[in-house]
Amino acid sequence: MENHLIPVGTHPIEVGHYLLPTKEVLRLMDNLKKIVLNRLPGMIVYGRPRLGKTTALKFALENLPHFINAPIPIFIANSNSYRFPSEEKFYADLLHDFQFPFIARRKPGELRNQIVNLLKEKAELSRLRRVILIMDEAHHLTESHYHWLMDIYNQLDREKISMSVICVGQEELLTRRTFFLGQRKSQIIGRFMTHEHRFFGITSLDDFKAVLRCYDSPEISAYPENSDWSFTRYFFREGYEKGHRLEKDAALIYQQFQNLRREHGVNSKLEIPMEYFTYTVENALKIYGTHGEKLEWISAQNWLDSIKLTGYIESEIYMALAGNGD
Known part of the structure; x- marks a missing residue:
């Protein structure tokens, strides 16, 4: 199926309605099984x-x-x-x-x-x-x-x-x-x-890779359902066909988060709320992908700008101030 056959504005990334089976979700499910079965x-x-x-x-x-x-x-x-x-x-x-x-x-x-x-x-x-x-x-x-x-x-x-x-x-x-x-x-x-x-947020490079892999995999994030159009492929068809994957950018994105924290003096232990992480990915896909600037792939600066747009660093600063009682 051609990705342009999907009406603009209806993709799960654009409407914000999708769920990913992250490590934390699976860990939570294990505990819920114990609650229900016992x-x-x-x-x-x-x-x-x-x-x-x-x-x-x-x-x-x-x-x-x-x-x-x-x-x-x-x-x-x-x-x-x-x-x-x-x-x-x-x-x-x-x-x-x-x-x-x-x-x-x-x-x-x-x-x-x-x-x-x-x-x-x-x-x-x-x-x-x-x-x-x-x-x-x-x-x-x-x-x-x-x-x-x-x-x-x-x-x-x-x-x-x-x-x-x-x-x-x-x-x-x-x-x-x-x-x-x-x-x-x-x-x-x-x-x-x-x-x-x-419940933990995203705390390590392995967590970055695991979440980004969900966007790349048609077994997890296919749209339409049961197609081979993963979220990544839909928004970056050319880059995807050339072998680009969000998971391969995990180290780059991880470093951009760390650089931004260091620049603003945030010294707390890294734990990125899932909401800000998914907003970062959504910004990159929507702004630079097939319905935005139509780039072949996402640059380091693009990722940095996508993080900044979420308000993540402002949230971390306020959390630090609240934690210090200021």
Whole structure:
């Protein structure tokens, strides 16, 4: 298929809708298998902002049923922050995030029953009688929120339905767990925080190579699906046919990140958030590829400019200032 047959602006790189099976995703999937297969009630997934934790978790969970040969209903909700949290707000937010069509002002118990019935209905379609709930931005959850989640868990348990709650958030999740330990809140920790997964960004040249390889490989990033047009080939057809690959540029890109950090006095340990790394690649493909300047391949300066456009270095500077308490 000729790449020009794809309407401009519809490629996954251009719309930003694609998922890559990176090393961190596969490592996360291994831990999720243990949670599901051992019927464990919960896990916290934490790391610095913009690492791609939620996206990685969605990819892992969407592909998990294939690995365990059984469908598992997955629900995703955002942990909203309120000055005065309430049961009614919490349950109504869950139903909204579950796209429940008839959310009316009801008593908290009635809202909770709606949630339980919805989860039960979906779980009964799976022979595992399991349901997974992802609480995103979970560092916003208070002790009350965990008690309300426990109520849902207990109601489902009485119906012989197992629920696993995956709390995804920033490193404050560990601080919250330490607080609960000090307050002897063993029922919360035992249900939701016993198991943990530290999510990492891109930290090494090998990580660079592994992610870039995904863009090069039609087995991973073909578009249209089941074609031999990888993302790299689509945007740099001529360069691709001459043997150019993003993976071969890994050392160059790695050095450009390091040079930029050094230039701005960023001395923290290298851990590039996945979001900034993918934005870098997307910038290079869109600006210099077939729908942009139509270059044969990407130069060192092009890569540097692509990194700068993401706002990565500004983010690192602000993170360093926050870490120093300035």
